[in-house]
Structures are given as structure tokens and as C-alpha cells.
Amino acid sequence: MIGCTFQKDDELKVQDVPNVIQTKTTSTPKVILLVIDSLMDESLKKAIEENKAPALAFFMNHGRYSNQLVSAYPTMSVTIDSSLITGTYPNEHKIPGLVWYNKDQERMINYGNGFFEMMKIGATQFAEDAIYQFNNVDLSPHVETIHEALEKRGRSSASINTIIYRGNYKHELKIPEIIEKTTGLPDHYNTLGPKILSLGALIHQDEKNNHLVHRLGFNDSFGAEELIYLLEKNNLPDFTIIYFPINDHTVHKNGPKTIKGIEKLDKQLQNILNAFPNWDEALNGITWMIIGDSKQSSVNDDxxxxxxxxxxxxxxxxxxxxxxxxxxxxxxxxxxxxxxxxxxxxxxxxxxxxxxxxxxxxxxxxxxxxxxxxxxxxxxxxxxxxxxxxxxxxxxxxxxxxxxxxxxxxxxxxxxxxxxxxxxxxxxxxxxxxxxxxxxxxxxxxxxxxxxxxxxxxxxxxxxxxGGGAHGSMHKDDSLAPIIVTEMNQRIDHLRMVDLKQWTLNLFDNAKNE
Known part of the structure; x- marks a missing residue:
């Protein structure tokens, strides 16, 4: 088993060491990809050193680590997630940012950039853009998502609270009654996703999941419970991607050095690991990939x-x-x-x-x-x-x-x-x-x-x-995220968000040939 040691930033530069992640197992387990919004190297190390993140420390001690994962641009979650799931940059997947101007429709598209912008755009239009149009209209039909690609290979997949999720299976997103009545939205939307789809209060696997009130289920507790449910029901597919959003809000408010969001997130990861007989069992037959989606940099106080x-x-x-x-x-x-x-x-x-x-x-x-x-x-x-x-x-x-x-x-x-x-x-x-x-x-x-x-x-x-943190720019202060990968028999040649889809597909393709 290959352990992980922290490396100074100047000891691990992506252009000098492009083949950074490589592990040595020969079996091909199932893959769980945890996307932690605004997870950053410095605060991650600080949380671990202060014993505030035992779950993340466990994964790091049983895997390989780099702080040089290059994000997409703009460094906004919607564009990053689109690049992660399609393996393309915006010139191909066509999601330009969180906010952009649609020339054909002659209006601004806003997928969730603040309460005041939402109110000016109108709650109905905002909700439809974020809930339906994102995946079913704006994401280019000319790119293939990882869920679509895995289905072609006879592999199953799941998406939990990941806003880009397009797949080959029909699903019904049920609009909560309070939103339906206040926005004029229909009571449901038909959408296409992977075989297993969870998206907060709109659709979930565990009917007893009671973490639906806070942000309508778009929170870390909901996501963790959904994954635990799949594990306990022995229904984990070949590939699962799960998105944890709350750290991002904490960093925006308190700045890049805060570890409060990581502490809270780690408790959810502990709950997931506790679903196994012991934590070491979580590594048996499962490869874990934990990534940040981008950094945040400090914004001046004045x-x-x-x-x-x-x-x-x-x-x-x-x-x-x-x-x-x-x-x-x-x-x-x-x-x-x-x-x-x-x-x-x-x-x-x-x-x-x-x-x-x-x-x-x-x-x-x-x-x-x-x-x-x-x-x-x-x-x-x-x-x-x-x-x-x-x-x-x-x-x-x-x-x-x-x-x-x-x-x-x-x-x-x-x-x-x-x-x-x-x-x-x-x-x-x-x-x-x-x-x-x-x-x-x-x-x-x-x-x-x-x-x-x-x-x-x-x-x-x-x-x-x-006085807090922000991202969006192409500068390295916004662009370089950490990545942890537990044991795997497939080398990551390039540490870019846009390359992780093909790397995952190669993993499954190589397993078929073993």
C-alpha cells in the first residue's frame, strides 16, 4: 500500500512532474469520486495537522496526493463540473460560467449567483435554468458525459447532488410544493441522468433521508446519507460521483485559511467510513478519489x-x-x-x-x-x-x-x-x-x-x-486544487480536471482486458 506524505509546493510542479499520480494495485475496484467545493491544499493540511479531519487524513495516508490539479476556466462550479463530467473545456461543452448572456435568447442566464440577482431575473426563470435547462438544453449534445460513456461500456453509475449529471436514463424531478406554488414551475420535470440519480429534494434514493430542509437537500449531510444508503443496500454502481457544497460557502465568508468547512465536511466523511465494519474495509474493492474543484483567493477588506x-x-x-x-x-x-x-x-x-x-x-x-x-x-x-x-x-x-x-x-x-x-x-x-x-x-x-x-x-x-474568499479567475490562486487517489492500477498522466473523465474510462477499459 502506498502512503502519502505532504510535499512542499515547489517540490511538486505540474509541468516538471506531469505523471504525478500512480499507484500499483492490479485489481479494478469500484470508483467513488468525492468533489469538495473549494477544498484547498493549505487549509486541508492545517485541518489534518490539527486533528480536525481524521477521515481526510485516512484517505491521504492510504493514497497518493497532489496539490496541482488544474481546474477549468472560469473557475466557477458549473463550468468546472461540466469539464469534469465531459472531459472538455467550455468551447465544447458550452457552459461558459455561472452567469452569461445568451445571444439567441437575448437574456442573461444565471444558474445561482446570489439572492438579489435571482430576484431580478425572476424566481421562475432562475429555477428553470438551474433545475432543467442546465442539463437538458445548455449542455452541448455534442459532448458525451461520463455517465453516457460508461453506459456504452456496460458500466453503471450514480450522481449524488452533482449539478451536471446527464445520462441515458429517464428520471422525474419532483418540484417541492412550496417552490411550485411560489414560482409557477410545473410539479415535475422529466430529465435524463445516470441509472442512479439523487438531487436534493427533487429526487433521492433513501426515502428516510431527512436532510431535505437545509438548501432543499443540496447539503453535505444529504449527500453523505444517500451514499451510505447505496452502500448499506449493496447497490453501489461501478462509478459514483458525489458533490459536497458547504465548504464553499464557509470559505466565501471567512476566507481561504478557514478550516471550519473542512471540519464539518470531514464529519460526513466519517459517517460514510463508519458504514463499513472498519475504515480499512472501505478500501476493499473501492477506489476513492477526493478532489477540490478550485481554490479561492482572498479578497481585500476595503x-x-x-x-x-x-x-x-x-x-x-x-x-x-x-x-x-x-x-x-x-x-x-x-x-x-x-x-x-x-x-x-x-x-x-x-x-x-x-x-x-x-x-x-x-x-x-x-x-x-x-x-x-x-x-x-x-x-x-x-x-x-x-x-x-x-x-x-x-x-x-x-x-x-x-x-x-x-x-x-x-x-x-x-x-x-x-x-x-x-x-x-x-x-x-x-x-x-x-x-x-x-x-x-x-x-x-x-x-x-x-x-x-x-x-x-x-x-x-x-x-x-x-474580507473573505472568491474564485473565477485563471490565476493559480484560484486554479490549483488538491487530489487524493487511493490504490489504483491506472496512472494519471496529466493533473487537469478535464483529463479525469478519460482516466476513469481507461481504468474500466483496462480492467476489461485484464
Whole structure:
């Protein structure tokens, strides 16, 4: 059995050691993937060192660990989960962020970015986007989820409280009566998911699961009870993914160094391990993968300094209001995803250079990107900055075996290119593929803005996290998450969220050939 030891950040860099996770067992167990929202290396280690997370310590001591798992971009849960379950970036799966502007529908899509935005959009539209449209309309039909791929291989799967879950089985999501009466939603939605689907109060396996009141079951206790139920009923499928959301809320409020959310989460993991005769039995026939979905970085305490108000910066334009469809006077739409943002040109006569000149004046913006002449153009937040241009294909290659054409000032994205045309990534892991993915995630003319550490974008009614934590940006402070894998006979070649789907499929494919 291979144990785990903590490694300093500078001892384990993804570009230097791309083949980080490798274990040595020859059998192929069932796989349980635990996704812990905003789980981070520093706070995880602190919780374990203070004996506040015995379950996570158990998994780490019986597996391999890295703190270099590269998230998707934007580093918002909906986009990350879409990349995790489809193995693609947003240019393929088409979920651009938590908040975005749909050009065809001429309205903003909001999957859950705060109470005030929800009220302006309207509870009915918000609930339909988050409950139904996400999986059944917006997620591209041209990508295959891990549930769909496993079904083709004759493997069963389950999704517990994971918001992206599309599969091949028909399910009925029952809308709680209080929501049905207050929103005008139908009493149910038909949806497609894996063989086993749990989604809070909407659908669950254990009829006695009583953790449905808090956040309508979208909480850690509910998820843990559902998994325990499958274990006790001996109904665990080949692959199970379960999402634990509560740590994210704690970090947003208290900042990245807090361990309160990890302590609470670990108690649920202890409950799961206690469902076995002893904890060691949990490793018998089951491979556990525990990942964070992204980091959060600190947001400065001073609201005036920390919050980048794009509506104010672009106040000379007519900006689309939340909850409204486009009218003739609207010129721009703004969607803030915490530490990144999209600005859309609704009226084509608007000058892109004029928008850029107003935004580049703000030194809190790290860089701005847009599409032009078939390339992604990137400029830093400086008035006299040079430009970086890139597109897929070309003479430069990176550690992920991706090739690129790159011209201009590579320092904008902290790229280093050596004499062998090899690209090394610095502050922005997998920068070219992740930015390209976001840039081609949707229709229309728009720009992407990424904030420097310490700052956060706000739109019309965005939530803000001054004095706490936030994510969304492509910076490594938001992008690198921990991963723990217990014994497995399949090497993870690249530590990226987008690669975990294929790695899991390879695991099952190789088992078939043994």
C-alpha cells in the first residue's frame, strides 16, 4: 500500500512532474469520486495537522496526493463540473460560467449567483435554468458525459447532488410544493441522468433521508446519507460521483485559511467510513478519489478598493438590466463571475477599442481578451500594453501535448518559451487551452476580463466577498486544487480536471482486458 506524505509546493510542479499520480494495485475496484467545493491544499493540511479531519487524513495516508490539479476556466462550479463530467473545456461543452448572456435568447442566464440577482431575473426563470435547462438544453449534445460513456461500456453509475449529471436514463424531478406554488414551475420535470440519480429534494434514493430542509437537500449531510444508503443496500454502481457544497460557502465568508468547512465536511466523511465494519474495509474493492474543484483567493477588506464595478466603468453605455430582454437602446451586457467577467457587445456599432481603453485604465484588471482575425487577443491591464496573440496549432507545444501558434508579449499570461519551442506555464496553469475554451464557449462578440489577486468584479447585483474568499479567475490562486487517489492500477498522466473523465474510462477499459 502506498502512503502519502505532504510535499512542499515547489517540490511538486505540474509541468516538471506531469505523471504525478500512480499507484500499483492490479485489481479494478469500484470508483467513488468525492468533489469538495473549494477544498484547498493549505487549509486541508492545517485541518489534518490539527486533528480536525481524521477521515481526510485516512484517505491521504492510504493514497497518493497532489496539490496541482488544474481546474477549468472560469473557475466557477458549473463550468468546472461540466469539464469534469465531459472531459472538455467550455468551447465544447458550452457552459461558459455561472452567469452569461445568451445571444439567441437575448437574456442573461444565471444558474445561482446570489439572492438579489435571482430576484431580478425572476424566481421562475432562475429555477428553470438551474433545475432543467442546465442539463437538458445548455449542455452541448455534442459532448458525451461520463455517465453516457460508461453506459456504452456496460458500466453503471450514480450522481449524488452533482449539478451536471446527464445520462441515458429517464428520471422525474419532483418540484417541492412550496417552490411550485411560489414560482409557477410545473410539479415535475422529466430529465435524463445516470441509472442512479439523487438531487436534493427533487429526487433521492433513501426515502428516510431527512436532510431535505437545509438548501432543499443540496447539503453535505444529504449527500453523505444517500451514499451510505447505496452502500448499506449493496447497490453501489461501478462509478459514483458525489458533490459536497458547504465548504464553499464557509470559505466565501471567512476566507481561504478557514478550516471550519473542512471540519464539518470531514464529519460526513466519517459517517460514510463508519458504514463499513472498519475504515480499512472501505478500501476493499473501492477506489476513492477526493478532489477540490478550485481554490479561492482572498479578497481585500476595503470594498472601495477590492470591488471592480464594471457598470460604473462602462456607465456611458446603455447596459442590459437583469431580468430583461434586449431592447433597441441596449448596447452592452455584463456578467460578473466573481474574479472574472464577460462584457458583451449587443450593438455591433460599438467600438471594441473604446471599451478596451476604459477597462485598461483599471490597474486591478490583470488582462483582457477578445477574438480578432481568427486568434485570441490578450492585453494586460496597462494603457500602453503590448498584445499577445494565439490560436491552436503551430510550432509551439506544451506539457499537455497541445500545439499553439503564439505571437507577441507572452509575459501577459506568464508564459515562458524555451529554445525548443516548449511552453511553460507560470501563474496561469494551462493558460492557452483554458482561455481558448472560454473564448469560444458561446456566440457573439464579447471580451473576457480577469482580475488580479485580491480583487473581484461586480455587476448590477452581484454577491461580493470582501474580507473573505472568491474564485473565477485563471490565476493559480484560484486554479490549483488538491487530489487524493487511493490504490489504483491506472496512472494519471496529466493533473487537469478535464483529463479525469478519460482516466476513469481507461481504468474500466483496462480492467476489461485484464
Amino acid at each position: 470594498k472601495e478598493e477590492a470591488l471592480i464595478n464594471l457598470s460604473s466603468a462602462l456607465s456611458n453605455y446603455s447596459i442590459l438590466k437583469l431580468g430583461e430582454k434586449v431592447n433597441k437602446s441596449d448596447e452592452l451586457a455584463i456578467t460578473a463571475n466573481e474574479r472574472m467577467a464577460y462584457v458583451y457587445k449587443i450593438k455591433q456599432s460599438i467600438s471594441l477599442q473604446d471599451i478596451l481603453s476604459k477597462l485598461k485604465a483599471d490597474e486591478r484588471i490583470a488582462w483582457i481578451a477578445w477574438k480578432e482575425n481568427g486568434k485570441v487577443q490578450v492585453v494586460s491591464g496597462k494603457a500602453d500594453a503590448n498584445t499577445l496573440q494565439f490560436k491552436p496549432g503551430g510550432k509551439f507545444n506544451d506539457i499537455y501535448n497541445q500545439t499553439w501558434s503564439v505571437d507577441g508579449d507572452s509575459s501577459i499570461l506568464d508564459l515562458t518559451i524555451d529554445n525548443n519551442n516548449r511552453i511553460q506555464y507560470g501563474n496561469y496553469p494551462d493558460a492557452l487551452a483554458r482561455l481558448y475554451g472560454a473564448m469560444y464557449s458561446q456566440k457573439g462578440d464579447f471580451i473576457i476580463l480577469d482580475a488580479k489577486p485580491g480583487y473581484e468584479f461586480i455587476g448590477e447585483s452581484s454577491p461580493q466577498h470582501t
